[in-house]
Amino acid sequence: MNLRFAIVIVTMLVMYSCSQDKVYIDTPIDQLLTHTLNKAAKTGEAGYFILPSHQDFSAIPQDPHNPITEEKVQLGKMLFFETGLALSSAKESGHKTYSCASCHVPSAGFRPGSAQGIADGGVGFGRNGENRSKIDAYREWELDVQGVRPLSVLNVAFVENTTWNGRFGGAGVNVSTAHRWSKEDGTELNHEGLSALETQNIEGLDVHRMEITNEVLDDYGYRTYFDQAFSDFQESERYSKKTASFAISAYLRTLLTDEAPFQNYLNGDKEALTEQEKKGALLFFGKAKCYHCHRDKNLGANDFYAIGVKDLYETGKAFNTSAEDIRNLGRGEFTGRAEDDYKFKIPQLYNLGDAPFYFHGSSFTDLREVVEYFNIGIPENANVPLQQIARQFKPLGLTQEEVDDLTSFLENGLQDPNLNRYVPEEVLSGYCFPNNDVFSRIELGCRD
Numbered sequence: 001m002n003l004r005f006a007i008v009i010v011t012m013l014v015m016y017s018c019s020q021d022k023v024y025i026d027t028p029i030d031q032l033l034t035h036t037l038n039k040a041a042k043t044g045e046a047g048y049f050i051l052p053s054h055q056d057f058s059a060i061p062q063d064p065h066n067p068i069t070e071e072k073v074q075l076g077k078m079l080f081f082e083t084g085l086a087l088s089s090a091k092e093s094g095h096k097t098y099s100c101a102s103c104h105v106p107s108a109g110f111r112p113g114s115a116q117g118i119a120d121g122g123v124g125f126g127r128n129g130e131n132r133s134k135i136d137a138y139r140e141w142e143l144d145v146q147g148v149r150p151l152s153v154l155n156v157a158f159v160e161n162t163t164w165n166g167r168f169g170g171a172g173v174n175v176s177t178a179h180r181w182s183k184e185d186g187t188e189l190n191h192e193g194l195s196a197l198e199t200q201n202i203e204g205l206d207v208h209r210m211e212i213t214n215e216v217l218d219d220y221g222y223r224t225y226f227d228q229a230f231s232d233f234q235e236s237e238r239y240s241k242k243t244a245s246f247a248i249s250a251y252l253r254t255l256l257t258d259e260a261p262f263q264n265y266l267n268g269d270k271e272a273l274t275e276q277e278k279k280g281a282l283l284f285f286g287k288a289k290c291y292h293c294h295r296d297k298n299l300g301a302n303d304f305y306a307i308g309v310k311d312l313y314e315t316g317k318a319f320n321t322s323a324e325d326i327r328n329l330g331r332g333e334f335t336g337r338a339e340d341d342y343k344f345k346i347p348q349l350y351n352l353g354d355a356p357f358y359f360h361g362s363s364f365t366d367l368r369e370v371v372e373y374f375n376i377g378i379p380e381n382a383n384v385p386l387q388q389i390a391r392q393f394k395p396l397g398l399t400q401e402e403v404d405d406l407t408s409f410l411e412n413g414l415q416d417p418n419l420n421r422y423v424p425e426e427v428l429s430g431y432c433f434p435n436n437d438v439f440s441r442i443e444l445g446c447r448d
Contacts, residue, residue, distance in 0.1 A: 014373075024270035029278050033285075037266075040285040042295065047138045049297060050266045051155065054256040054422075062253055063195035066246045071229040075222070077253025079244055080104075080110050083436035084220055084429030086120065088209035090142040093135050093437075094120045100208070100248065100435030103150045105129040106419045109354035110153045115362035116318045119208050120144035125440040134435070139372065144208055147312055147320070147327035148344075148360040154416075155298035155348045157253040162196040164344045164360050165304070165327075167334040168203070169196025172302055177335060187334075197252060201245035212244050220428040253301050257350040257416035262409075273413050276374070280409025288374075288396050288406055293346050302350035304331040304340065305390035308379020310363035318362075328383075330360070342384045351419065353411035367406045375403055436447060 027035070029106055052059035057068040062221035066072075079085065080100045089095045103117030104110045105128065108300065113129020121143035124131040132419075134143060143180035148164050156162070160172035170178070170190040183188040187205030194202075205211075217223040217239055230238045237243070257263065262281065263273035284290045293299055311328045313321040326333050334342035344360045358364040363380070364373065379386070398406065427433055432446030440446075 024268065028269050029275065029282070033278055033282055036285045037281055040291045040295070046266060049262075049299075051256050051258045051297060053231050053258050054254045057254070060256070063198050063249070065194055066198055066249060067250060068250045068253055069129050069229065070223070072247045072250035073254055075225040075229045076247035076249065077422070078222075078225070078427050079248050080251055081424055081433040082216075082220075082427045082429060083431045083433050084427065085210040085212070085216060086208075086436075087203075087211040087215070088211060089120045089330060090144075090209070091121070091135070091137055093137045094122075096429075096431060097435060097437040097440075098122060098144075098208075099434050099436075100204075102129075102132070102348050104153050104356075105434060106423050107354060109351035110419070111355050112150055112357070113355050114317075115149065115315050115357050116145055117150040118145050118311060118319070122435070123437045123439050125443045127443075128222075129434075130418075131443065132435075134319060143319050145319050145321075147318075147325040149312060149357060149362045151345070151347055152281050153252050154255050154257055154350050154419075155300070156197060156255065158296055158298040158303040158348070159300065160196060160343075161418055162200045164169055165329075165331045165334040166302070166345055168200040169194075170199075171195075173304075180334060180336060183333075193251075197249045198245055201248050201252075202242055205241045205244060212239055212241055214356075216429075222428055225428075240434075250394050255422055257414070257419075259418050260350055260414050260416040262413045263416075265413075274408070276405050276408045277413040278409075279405040280407070281413060283398065283402055283406045284409055287402070288398060289392070290374075292392055293390075294349055296348075298348040299350065302345040303346050304343035305346065305384065305392065306330070306342040306344070306388040307374075307393045308342075308384045308389050309359040309373075310380045311383075312361040312379050315362050323383075339388075342381075349410060350414045351416055354419075367411050368403065368447075371398075371403050371407045371410070 034046055037049065038044055041048035060068060062068050070393055079359065083096050083099045085097050086096050098119045102122060105113045107128050109222050113126065114132050118132050121138035122132050123135045123136050124133055151164065161169045161174055166173055167187050170193060174190065181190045189199045212367050226239050226243060230243050231245060261272040293301055293305065312318045313323060313325060329341045331343040332338065350369055356365045358370050364370050375396045375398045377393055379389055432441045432444055
């Protein structure tokens with residue numbers, strides 16, 4: 001009787017355990033990684049590095065002037081990809097051919113798929129944005145291009161001052177820079193007291209030659225969406241670049257890599273990372289000390305450092321930039337302070353492997369070589385004075401096996417495989433996106 005009873009109890013326990021979520025038992029490397037993460041986290045707990053769900057709006061950092069709503073996110077999602085906003089192109093051949101996503105391609109980690117992003121004046125796409133080039137009719141200075149590689153907009157909700165030199169946003173590191181805010185570079189908008197993302201996107205719609213017109217509102221059908229998203233705005237202020245910026249910013253704040261293996265690991269799935277990726281994570285948060293700079297929740301930081309990498313003009317594949325380009329000065333271009341020269345923002349690190357171009361100047365095309373650059377700790381740009389180089393940039397002493405492990409964590413452990421969830425099925429204009437030029441339409445398989 002006792003044996004029978006025991007068999008019944010065991011059977012019930014097995015059936016019960018099978019009906020529950022799988023239980024993972026920490027291995028020694030898991031225990032060590034948890035300990036290491038606890039030490040690295042600002043809060044003393046590994047959970048600090050857990051990103052909120054992209055659907056949990058209340059947990060996502062946001063501008064109090066622009067609370068995230070489903071209506072704003074849906075509108076912003078379409079506007080971000082809407083090639084029909086490109087109404088102020090420099091030439092007719094660029095009319096309605098590009099969108100925000102031309103330079104922030106989802107499959108490229110919301111970065112350009114090529115060394116330099118090209119909006120107005122660009123043509124072609126390829127498979128991942130790698131074929132983007134110049135329309136023949138455009139002179140180089142007419143192109144909408146930047147002298148630095150566009151940053152990813154993934155996890156941008158955690159960025160306090162945006163762009164490589166951090167010029168947007170009046171808070172954070174910019175509280176003492178009001179004397180540098182000017183109409184010429186769009187930073188006068190910092191006076192409005194909005195967060196950096198909202199501020200930059202108002203300016204961005206102008207810079208990238210996009211408009212909110214009656215054609216956009218009525219012919220495409222966006223007026224109803226603006227009404228739903230901004231019913232608290234007076235009608236006279238409801239259909240503008242400011243509200244469009246608010247919608248795009250709300251959408252961008254939801255672009256979270258919450259499905260990356262490292263995030264799944266932090267949330268309890270100890271099998272989400274491979275053994276090699278776990279070793280790489282131990283190095284990132286331990287011996288290699290990557291977290292000393294990449295210490296925020298998005299593995300970025302609102303700090304600026306010079307690490308002596310080459311500038312974009314040196315790739316030989318960039319338009320409208322040169323050795324004299326003031327944008328090569330990084331933070332110093334904005335602040336005007338010599339001590340800030342050649343310093344650039346510390347970027348977030350998720351989905352680095354989606355496009356083979358790294359740093360502000362796209363000077364590296366292989367992620368392992370990036371890790372090796374930090375491991376060797378010798379600046380490559382002779383134009384950057386040694387006294388400007390960050391003290392954190394020094395040899396790491398990693399073995400080649402450790403370089404491989406760290407690269408694996410960066411390339412695979414931080415790679416969210418499902419960024420397509422942030423892409424709309426269509427935009428209201430019906431145009432091809434992210435580009436709508438004739439070659440892109442062919443390469444993207446869009447119908448006329």
